[in-house]
Amino acid sequence: MSENAWNPGSWRSKHAAQDVVYPDREKLDKVLAKIRTLPPLVSPSEIERLRTQLAQVQHNRAFLLHAGDCAESFDACTHENISNKIGLILSFSLIVIWGARMPVVRIGRIAGQYAKPRSSPTEKVGDRVVTSFRGDNVNGLDPDDRTPDPNRMLSAYFHSTATLNHVRSLLTSGFASLHHPKDWSLTHVRSPALREEFGRITEGLSDALEFTRTIGLGKDSVSYEQGGGRGALGEVDFYTSHEGLMLDFEEAMTREFAIPSSLASYTSDGTRTPPPRVHYNTSAHFLWVGDRTRQLDGAHIEYFRGIRNPIGVKVGPSMDADELVRLLEIVNPNREDGKVTIITRYGAGKVEACLPGHIKAVQVSGHPVIWISDPMHGNTLTSSTGLKTRNFGTIISELTSAIRIHSECGSRLGGVSLEFTGELADDGFSVTECLGGSMKLSEDQLPLRYQSFCDPRLNFEQSLDVAFLISDHFKKERTGAKTSYGDVLYSELGGRKLA
Ligand SMILES: O=C[C@H](O)[C@H](O)COP(=O)(O)O
Numbered sequence: 001m002s003e004n005a006w007n008p009g010s011w012r013s014k015h016a017a018q019d020v021v022y023p024d025r026e027k028l029d030k031v032l033a034k035i036r037t038l039p040p041l042v043s044p045s046e047i048e049r050l051r052t053q054l055a056q057v058q059h060n061r062a063f064l065l066h067a068g069d070c071a072e073s074f075d076a077c078t079h080e081n082i083s084n085k086i087g088l089i090l091s092f093s094l095i096v097i098w099g100a101r102m103p104v105v106r107i108g109r110i111a112g113q114y115a116k117p118r119s120s121p122t123e124k125v126g127d128r129v130v131t132s133f134r135g136d137n138v139n140g141l142d143p144d145d146r147t148p149d150p151n152r153m154l155s156a157y158f159h160s161t162a163t164l165n166h167v168r169s170l171l172t173s174g175f176a177s178l179h180h181p182k183d184w185s186l187t188h189v190r191s192p193a194l195r196e197e198f199g200r201i202t203e204g205l206s207d208a209l210e211f212t213r214t215i216g217l218g219k220d221s222v223s224y225e226q227g228g229g230r231g232a233l234g235e236v237d238f239y240t241s242h243e244g245l246m247l248d249f250e251e252a253m254t255r256e257f258a259i260p261s262s263l264a265s266y267t268s269d270g271t272r273t274p275p276p277r278v279h280y281n282t283s284a285h286f287l288w289v290g291d292r293t294r295q296l297d298g299a300h301i302e303y304f305r306g307i308r309n310p311i312g313v314k315v316g317p318s319m320d321a322d323e324l325v326r327l328l329e330i331v332n333p334n335r336e337d338g339k340v341t342i343i344t345r346y347g348a349g350k351v352e353a354c355l356p357g358h359i360k361a362v363q364v365s366g367h368p369v370i371w372i373s374d375p376m377h378g379n380t381l382t383s384s385t386g387l388k389t390r391n392f393g394t395i396i397s398e399l400t401s402a403i404r405i406h407s408e409c410g411s412r413l414g415g416v417s418l419e420f421t422g423e424l425a426d427d428g429f430s431v432t433e434c435l436g437g438s439m440k441l442s443e444d445q446l447p448l449r450y451q452s453f454c455d456p457r458l459n460f461e462q463s464l465d466v467a468f469l470i471s472d473h474f475k476k477e478r479t480g481a482k483t484s485y486g487d488v489l490y491s492e493l494g495g496r497k498l499a
């Protein structure tokens with residue numbers, strides 16, 4: 001075997017950062033053997049379709065929304081949570097489509113986002129120092145349940161299956177058409193100026209949808225349940241993703257297939273070459289490599305370079321510009337369109353110093369990439385009461401800086417990666433994990449409905465605030481209106497420029 005040969009297990013000869021050590025190796029092997037026999041969660045055709053759509057994003061013909069929980073949990077795998085999450089993704093994308101007049105490619109952090117890298121192998125729970133919680137795929141949130149258990153990977157497989165099945169059933173039975181701007185209440189918006197701006201967008205959008213329905217009458221007058229079509233909003237593509245962290249699991253879900261729709265080729269003497277066979281990770285459409293596991297000579301990059309799925313690479317302030325280009329050479333040597341999404345996450349105070357150099361280096365290299373901004377992970381802080389949180393103003397500051405810097409560098413921000421949730425607490429209200437937004441969530445409100453057990457997520461209202469901001473930006477760009485970050489939406493939402 002040549003030194004450069006790849007197979008789904010070739011990562012095993014490299015160092016895996018954030019590795020999980022299982023005390024019972026035999027049990028691990030048994031679980032992995034079982035996972036290898038289980039059916040794929042997603043199909044090669046869907047993965048190829050996503051690659052094509054991401055190539056559209058790369059060519060500025062679509063916008064990418066990558067969003068969902070920091071970490072899913074097995075307990076949160078319920079009808080209510082899943083439908084609220086999908087509902088938020090659909091509402092968010094509708095608002096962006098309205099402003100940008102561009103399709104939105106939706107990739108959820110869902111149906112498999114069960115494993116977490118951590119800053120430290122141990123953490124303090126009360127007075128005790130215990131092994132850090134690494135996600136339901138690995139160990140339990142209960143401090144007495146922190147020993148990694150391989151059976152959790154099987155459980156993750158089945159929870160992913162249940163989640164994905166529910167997502168598919170919602171989307172194929174008309175759920176998307178229920179997400180109407182008329183149902184979005186703006187009563188939480190504290191600033192009258194902001195409420196007016198948001199209202200203008202929802203009204204326009206609502207009118208447009210009604211108009212579409214009116215001219216489509218006849219075709220759509222029979223409901224889906226009565227045998228009719230799915231309506232103007234009914235046909236939506238939706239893709240799944242998770243961080244490709246647990247390489248044992250990812251390897252077991254990697255399967256070899258011929259590329260669908262590729263044909264056999266024939267030479268002039270009639271010799272037939274069968275269609276190329278490649279390796280798909282069949283546990284999700286899209287996988288990303290984290291900022292903590294992207295070492296060029298490490299196990300994760302070795303695994304990622306061999307799969308056919310489109311991939312994301314998290315890039316933080318510690319990435320050198322030439323290292324980024326070398327990474328692209330490794331994971332996309334043939335420079336395929338739609339293959340690599342760079343997800344930048346520097347922090348609002350560092351984006352100015354880091355992003356231009358990264359953009360320029362990639363431009364000089366000629367590598368085709370999609371750039372998206374993750375304005376969450378570089379902006380985490382601890383509240384005075386010890387809760388992990390993020391400030392809405394800082395989040396939109398990094399996002400708007402990224403949009404501006406791309407444009408100044410002759411590049412374009414192709415999308416956004418957010419940790420958000422539409423899930424509701426038992427009292428029916430949104431979670432309270434991030435500060436600010438149009439509801440002006442304050443520090444003393446954080447403990448009210450803080451439900452995340454990893455990173456703080458934007459709630460439904462705060463997420464739509466971001467959608468309105470992006471939509472407004474694209475509308476201005478499209479109509480040639482002057483974009484200024486001192487305008488109503490940005491300033492009323494608490495946006496600020498940090499040094
Ligand atoms: O989601 C990202 C990381 O897993 C998370 O931010 C790590 O959190 P920690 O710094 O508390 O370990």
Ligand SMILES: C=C(OP(=O)(O)O)C(=O)O
Pocket residue numbers: 070117243289290291292314315345377
């Ligand atoms: C772990 C994550 O991010 P990063 O690798 O950028 O820290 C994440 O997206 O949850």
Ligand SMILES: [Mn+2]
Pocket residue numbers: 070071377419454455
């Ligand atoms: Mn996170």
